[in-house]
Amino acid sequence: MLELHYREYGVARPGQPSLCLLHGLFGSGINWHGIARRLESDWHLIVPDLRNHGRSPHHPVMTYPAMAGDVLALLERLGIGAFIPVGHSMGGKVAMTLALHHPEHVPRLVVADMAPVRYAHDFSDVFAAFRAVQLEHLRRRSEADAQMARHIPDAAVRQYLLQNLVQDGEGWHWRLDLEVLERSIDIIGSFDEPCHLPFPGPALFLRGALSDYVRPEHEPRIRACFPAARIETLPGVGHWVYAEDPEGFTSRLQAFLAAS
Template identity: 55%
Template sequence: MELHYREYGSYRAQRPTLVLLHGLLGSSVNWHGIARRLERHWHLLVPDLRNHGRSPHAEPMDYPEMAADLLAFLDRQGLDDAVWVGHSMGGKAAMWLALRWPERAAGLVVVDIAPVPYRHGFDTILTAMEAVDLAAIGSRRQAEGVLARYLDDPGLRQYLLQNLALENGRWRWRVDLQALRRGMGAITGFEPPADSSGYPGPALFLYGSESDYVTAAQRPRILELFPLARLRMIAGAGHWLYAEQPEAFVAALESFLRSAVGGRPRSPADDG
């Protein structure tokens, strides 16, 4: 599978490429603001995961397949490794890849998710999206009206509507809703590769102070699989911490890159 992607900055041998991975029902667009903040100093690749954005639709929708897609993506870019930065579902895909192919991960940054199963349900969200009659609506506003019957949060509705595209005069969801519904058990779960003994490289787990996705009870499991992991809280942020506290997120990320991964921002001499 050939994943669609966005590219920021330019490759420099003295510092690693960053691959940013979005969460469930998101796309590469979600990382645009952060990528623009980082592109002066770093080379970034931001793919759409399978069944999301402009990437192909395919099943199964699980972490082994997502990780295999990403490994093939790295190969097509001609890169031996990268620093993988993943939010939520993207974080789980990055963890699975690092556990299965640690030599392809120069570093790992996991954003507000842990390597554990979750009970968060997405059935109502998928039902709301399926309820939109794509042949009958004439605007995004009409689609939002349908979503509002199921979902009270206007921010969530706007997030979902980023997936609604008008192509050749017809509306369609860019995400494959049926593939996501069939794969939801695998997406909310997490089963590490059977032959993995853990990821021996540098890892940073960032979590929001107002989020319940990463808790003290999960710390032993994180350190079991990622023994060099650092855990850092971003104050005043929920699950979408990179959108809610972008400056703090970028500061934490770049501090990790400098100290643990060995990357350094580009200096003026590099531009000469």
């Protein structure tokens, strides 16, 4: 197991599980900062960078059991026995893996705009954009943005990706392990965890109304793996449900956490 970098918010309360917020592909724990600040007065939160992302170590294996194992090892090191995984996109699949493999630690589950199914996205445009950046000649971040724009016209997506670009004494580099991520993209898009032992606890699947990641045809698979699931829709938002409507997302999350 890898020793993940993490951020901590709030304080642990006796008898209350911690929340573990899990980011998506090409992201890092800092993506959850705004939501964590909204919740920290009522909850203890652990927000890791998953392997090959952010400040966490790189490793050639990028399977969901491996990522879930890293997270569980981190929480065990911190003395956290019960936790509620809250995952977005790829992090949602890590959260589902934790619930299915380790239900004794997981009283509830929250998944943001993701289903336990295989997706065919290869993100070839994103990897092409990363390769287009001439790191050795880069003088400022705006140059990287212009180089990526040929492949990614959406400025908001470019800014999300450029969070991974850092400069140190040796120059500019990506925090992501792009080689491993590109080689593993089919594994990341899949979800082959068996559901012969469904997760028995409450689960919230919160989809964006403008997103096609959670579709009606996915519901039987969701119910097979998570029979107590609630599937809710946040209006007016796409895949980035918590970033596009943080107030609405937090409200739905808190209502689910408070439900008996």
